[in-house]
Amino acid sequence: MSETTNTNSSGSISTTRRRNRAPRKPKKNMIPVGLAAALVFVIIGILLAQRSAMLGFFWMTGIAFGFVLQRARFCFTASMRDPYLTGGTSLTRAVLIAFALTTIGFTAIKYGYFAKGLPIPGMSYVVPISLATLVGAFMFGIGMVIAGGCASGTLMRVGEGFFMQVLALVFFVVGSLWGAHDFEMWKYLFISKGKSVFLPDIFGWSGAVFVQLLLIAVLYVVALKWEQKKSNH
Amino acid sequence: MKEVIIDSLGEACPVPLVKAQNALKEMEVGDVLIVQIDHSCAMKNVPEWARKEGHNVEIEEVDDAEWEVIIEKTK
Numbered sequence: 224m225s226e227t228t229n230t231n232s233s234g235s236i237s238t239t240r241r242r243n244r245a246p247r248k249p250k251k252n253m254i255p256v257g258l259a260a261a262l263v264f265v266i267i268g269i270l271l272a273q274r275s276a277m278l279g280f281f282w283m284t285g286i287a288f289g290f291v292l293q294r295a296r297f298c299f300t301a302s303m304r305d306p307y308l309t310g311g312t313s314l315t316r317a318v319l320i321a322f323a324l325t326t327i328g329f330t331a332i333k334y335g336y337f338a339k340g341l342p343i344p345g346m347s348y349v350v351p352i353s354l355a356t357l358v359g360a361f362m363f364g365i366g367m368v369i370a371g372g373c374a375s376g377t378l379m380r381v382g383e384g385f386f387m388q389v390l391a392l393v394f395f396v397v398g399s400l401w402g403a404h405d406f407e408m409w410k411y412l413f414i415s416k417g418k419s420v421f422l423p424d425i426f427g428w429s430g431a432v433f434v435q436l437l438l439i440a441v442l443y444v445v446a447l448k449w450e451q452k453k454s455n456h
Numbered sequence: 457m458k459e460v461i462i463d464s465l466g467e468a469c470p471v472p473l474v475k476a477q478n479a480l481k482e483m484e485v486g487d488v489l490i491v492q493i494d495h496s497c498a499m500k501n502v503p504e505w506a507r508k509e510g511h512n513v514e515i516e517e518v519d520d521a522e523w524e525v526i527i528e529k530t531k
């Protein structure tokens with residue numbers, strides 16, 4: 224903490240600051256490093272694709288997802304936490320828009336298979352909802368706020384070189400393995416007692432899309448109103 | 457004009473923001489708060505929150521992946 228005698232507070236932040244700071248050291252040119260990294264990515268991609276096309280595809284999509292997440296600073300943790308912490312809901316609304324887009328996209332894919340009479344892909348993810356869902360989501364929420372990132376956010380920031388989150392990643396792996404190890408027990412004791420719901424079975428295909436988009440739209444409006452209310456206090 | 461510096465280097469996302477919020481509450485109009493951050497997510501939400509509250513905000517990248525968010529309290 225430092226006191227200065229400068230009373231002129233209007234617009235002189237940067238000039239006052241630069242005066243008492245050591246000159247910044249020149250930045251290293253990172254372009255050669257970036258090119259070398261890109262070359263390494265391509266070589267590893269080719270090697271993986273020779274073993275299995277799927278591995279090569281995962282490598283590519285993984286890097287692409289990581290890049291988009293990092294540049295967009297698309298933080299799922301913040302989308303759930305910031306409405307409470309700061310009243311800001313811009314990320315919450317971004318997630319809702321992403322949900323709306325995936326609703327349309329995945330319905331299109333699933334309906335495409337359904338219309339041709341083929342087995343619908345991804346139906347193994349239609350799992351029972353029960354109290355276990357609520358408890359699990361709540362625990363995950365606490366964990367991700369303490370760790371400062373959800374699954375994708377933690378991975379992305381480990382890639383950025385943020386050391387504290389390497390620790391989060393270690394325990395993320397430990398927890399996942401432990402969860403997978405005991406999953407059958409949880410499934411038998413709690414999860415299988417719930418009811419699995421596939422919205423198109425209840426509302427029909429177009430009805431399901433409509434209901435889900437309506438729900439997302441309602442949440443979007445609520446988020447917008449919440450932000451306005453919080454910023455006009 | 458008082459200048460408060462918060463060293464949040466090495467601290468993950470919500471911590472710098474909460475510290476900044478608490479520090480700014482104690483400060484007078486015209487005081488300057490400097491938050492030192494090396495977490496890319498906090499680099500986004502600290503300035504976003506401060507701008508929404510109506511303060512003057514400047515961001516400076518002092519080193520690779522190390523930022524100073526300079527907030528002047530305006531109200």
